[in-house]
Amino acid sequence: MHVVVRALAVLNHLSSYRQGLTLQQLHQQLEIPVGSMHRLMSTLEHEDFVSRSPTTKRYVLGANALKLGHSDDYEPFLIQPPAALMEAERRCGESVILTQLIDGRVVAVSIAGTKRPLRLFVRLGQEVPLHAAASARAILAYQDPALAEALLSSFPRPSFTAGTVRELNRIIDHLALIRERGFDVCDNELDEGVWAVAAPVYSGPAGRVSTAVTVCAAWSRVTTAAERAAAARVVLDAAQRISREQGYDKPFTADPSEAELTDLFAGDADVIGLPGLDASWARRAPNTRAKS
Structure with a gap:
């Protein structure tokens, strides 16, 4: 349950930073150990809940996270x-x-x-x-x-x-x-x-x-x-x-x-x-x- 809470905290935090955050920034702002944060982000990226830019190295919400709560009624x-x-x-x-x-x-x-x-x-x-x-x-x-x-x-x-x-x-x-x-x-x-x-x-x-x-x-x-x-x-x-x-x-x-x-x-x-x-x-x- 502790891992789930951390994952939800990361997704919630990233939702306020549309330009993304680096692993170090997430570690500092959420006070999650770097090793734990790295494993967590790797899993979230594999499941397409976060995406990492190859140039800025920042994480942003992935396609699966963006689907949550999204309505396509325009x-x-x-x-x-x-x-x-x-x-x-x-x-x-x-x-x-x-x-x-x-x-x-x-x-x-x-x-x-x-x-x-x-x-x-x-x-x-x-x-x-x-x-x-x-x-x-x-x-x-x-x-x-x-x-x-x-x-x-x-x-x-x-x-x-x-x-x-x-x-x-x-x-x-x-x-x-x-x-x-x-x-x-x-x-x-x-x-x-x-x-x-x-x-x-x-x-x-x-x-x-x-x-x-x-x-x-x-x-x-x-x-x-x-x-x-x-x-x-x-x-x-x-x-x-x-x-x-x-x-x-x-x-x-x-x-x-x-x-x-x-x-x-x-x-x-x-x-x-x-x-x-x-x-x-x-x-x-x-x-x-x-x-x-």
């Missing part, structure tokens, strides 16, 4: 598509999705649909995988790095297609690229034959990010650099409009023109690393296209 969070989503759908003729970070999960809370054929993994009120969806990565990229890594470490990272990237370090490196260029791309990673581009929505003067706008299209409809650039510009415009409506009043530092985007997509290659998308435009002269 009905209270679902909203009618805002005007910016409807306008984006009219401009590009594709499905436009608004996702939100809710209790460590990214959920599709609004969808402006299209009659054009498209088979999507994402449905209204559904969680999207943090590692494989542009809509989720565009949000995670703007979280505290330790929190983003903790969330990615807490959930399984299954393969949905041959293009799904599962390696934690590659995904974390990719988050930095998203911040640099201001959007993310998902190319056959989550759904076969589906291409998506997502951009973060900034909220309030501080520019906190908990939502993102995504355009999803059949791969056959966005085969050229110009078509992909047009979709990316639609996403950026919609995300910026919603950001302004939510009180963000600063310039959008990552705000490429459609011509710049066309140049970027002209070299489109691997999705997660995107070596063909040179982000040097983000390091050029200060942006003059910021919306007021």
